[in-house]
Amino acid sequence: MNSVRTRVGRVISFLESSGTDVLAMQEIKCKPDQFPYKPFEDAGYQITLHGLNQWNGVAFASKIEAQDVEIGFTGMPEFKEVQEARAIGATFNGVRLWSLYVPNGRSLDDPHFSYKLEWLERLAAITSETLENEPDLPLALMGDFNIAPLDSDVWDINFFAGSTHVTPQERQAFEAFGQIGLTDVVRPLIPEGYTYWDYQQLRFPRNEGMRIDFVLGSEALAEKVSGASIERDERKGEGPSDHVPVVVELN
């Protein structure tokens, strides 16, 4: 979201117009005592969040009660000996959801890149363990994966030569979620379209975007999916986030 405080009005408007039951937010960029609870609560949403400082920060806004909240996942790697606010899990009406902000990676030779790969590997490992114990659990990993799995998920693959988000290592880390039984539940319904456009270089007017935000569902969750959308219009107007909402409908 690139700051919930800056965009609270837009977020509430979206929640109300869409009728969203559960919103998974990433990059709220605030600590708990800085979160704008009141407008969410006035709109009928409960907040479940994990924020440590001005960086990262993940949260849920939900009409449904959040149960079994987990801050970070078991085995989540640290960066520079600090556990960052990049993962929060909770169960809503029996559906286990994770709001995830995967490390960016920065550049291929940066320690952040190996952190990103390790973070994804550990996430896949613990999720695999969860599903081995509960094969019928409706579960989704959702958020900013900072990976474009297909060349067509970026506007010009040549532009990304030597950059993060499109490397074989990152794509392999993404595909590992498929190997443990998760599927992208949006792609079959919405095969094309970006979820992110950089603020710089007039990327949005030029439609130079990236598809890097995903909802990866277990088999039991995928069976419930009745619809999906990518809310491109949310990138328009005054004060948008650089990402747009990805919506999944369950029955």
Place this chain on the structure above:
DNA sequence: ATGTCGCCTACGAGGCGA
């Protein structure tokens, strides 16, 4: 035109991260 944005510290502007 590095065609941007938001946070921080600290009071103006630079640093950081994306």
